[in-house]
Amino acid sequence: MAWDVSRRTVMSGGAVGAAVVGLGIGRSAWAKRPIKTIVIEEAEVPESRLFAETFVNSGRAAKIIRIDRSLNGLLHELAIAEGVLVGLTSDPAAMIAEQILVADGARPLLQWTHHYRKMRWEHRTEGAPALLARASTGWPTVLAHHMQDALFGDRQTAELRCESGHCSLDGKSPGMLVSWAFEVGVQQS
């Protein structure tokens, strides 16, 4: 049995996204396979609702899992989910989802952050900075389309940061959001 412990890459810790870095999951790995997409909607968060709605309207969502503000649903629903799980959620919800999914063997596919500061949204993503920057409060719709491209089409891997123009923050928005995708229970090629 070979453990290859001297050659492996041991993660560098830190924020939720650390596990995503360097996985190099691209189009060739699985984009050609039909994979069920499950969207996590955090019902109290307006941006999350808009993001989920866009996935539904584009015909990509096989199922929506709605999480109320107790966040309990993350524990009950994610454990039985299978396919590609995507969400635009508050940071705590993203953290809980990551903990549960990684412990169950899921593979992180992407993780981007969206932070409202000084009257602007700052997006840290891979690709599409101009589109997001121009989108202002409608950015979750743009993000949903961009994420579909990244997951199922051409993916740009360069990390990018962009800022929107001045815009207001919805009173129900936490103002710090994470968009994420995990692959659960799908045999890797």
Add this chain to the structure above:
Amino acid sequence: MSTGMPQGVDAATFSKALDELAAIVGKEWVFVDELPLSAYRDAYSPLADGEMLPSAAVAPANMEQIQQALNVFNAYKLPIWTFGNGRNFAYGGPAPRQSGYVMFDLKRMNRILEVNEKYGYALVEPGVSYFQLHRHLRHIGSKLWVDPAAPGWGGVMGNALEHGAGYTPYGDHFVMQCGMEVVLADGQVVRTGQGAIEGSQHWQSTKHAAGPHFDGMFTQSNFGIVTKMGIWLMPEPPAYKPFMITYEREGDLAAIFDAVLPLKVNQVIPNAAVAVDLLWEVSAKTTRRHYFDGKGPIPDSIRKKIASDHGLGMWNFYAALYGPPPIIENNWKLVEEAMMSIPGAKLHLDRENDPAWDYRVQLMRGEPNMTEFSIMNWIGGGGHINFSPISAPDGKEALSQYNLIKQRCHDFGFDYIGEFLVGWRDMHHILMIMYDRADEGMRKSAYDLFGKLVDEAASAGFGEYRTHLAFMDQIAKTYKHNDGALWDLHHRLKDVLDPNGILSPGKQGIWPQAMRNQA
């Protein structure tokens, strides 16, 4: 030192040890790759990236596998870090005390071995969560409650072993624990209390037995691996009356505790009552950026606006009464007379569309939930560590602690976000230092603030009841009566019980002989 290998162990030796461990637990239960090991990080760590990372993880399924694995760990002198099920966030998460340890993950051992409806207890393994036990009790039609920690995904055993708290009358989990099965470092299995009597039916009913009481020695320690634990469960009361009282001024804290002490000591208020500060309370409903986008602590004028907008006080006192309705009615008169005597107090028996009220009412009746994590939205970026001094529930002392700690928070640019939880004779003060974990400067300030608070609290005569991994050594050194005699005792026990120093080295500042000088 390599972060990928246990200290002093080369790759070939480590690989050989992993082979032997895989032969015991199965290869699929030995983890060495980045992704599965990421589950053992402290997601909210105040430390720089790359610290406190495990070298591998091993997940045994039963007692026999634990004993066999211990043989391997002893043979290779591999340091292990035991982990049950809970996350322990704010105190270091599941992460090991030092990089390179092997995680000994017991979450496969998640059986609820017994529920005794008559005597009100459960016997559980390390992997059982509050949600799991709660669902099981409802499934079997039990009328017993669990007492969950605020995040319901926590482990029943792990939280009790860490002296965690809940919010029902059974909120002191260390007190409510009864009877343990423990595997010592050499593989010997010990049952505590009545569990040592062959065929005893009272292992989980009474703590009393002949000889010394050892259970406490296996909590917040590294003297053994607890594999079974009894936990007392509260019978569902005939009635339940939760309430919240808001107080207008920060200085009301002293009067609150002077009023609540006789109610607690005489068990008029039987549950773990809690006084929550404005920002902790409001953070389940809104975020800081909706009110203040500047650096440093929120100005008083804005705090007043927040309180007014959300119908809150500078302190928000939660508690509940339990029992037959006539008793509740009688006790309520005493509570109302004492707690409403403070000028400006406002009573709330229900609050519409208030997630903070909803989750606390659930917790006080033993319903696990995850809502408290939503308060991490306050700053954004979710980082937090809890500074937790403990003392007697005295009004003057509470106010003195509050003023000292709040001032230090402000000195370091943080808001005070805290709560005081009152047990029978104790007061847990929980300061949540929140920071954006992507902001290195803020993370470092949080770390520096914590270290300063430890020393200042000790100078004022306060010790912490629980702490983050990174501060275990510092806090251990504050227990310095008679030249640190208590930790000397811990170390003498450690050397006898675990001579190879394999069990969770450094846990709570207790180090094996070979590693003691580096601590």
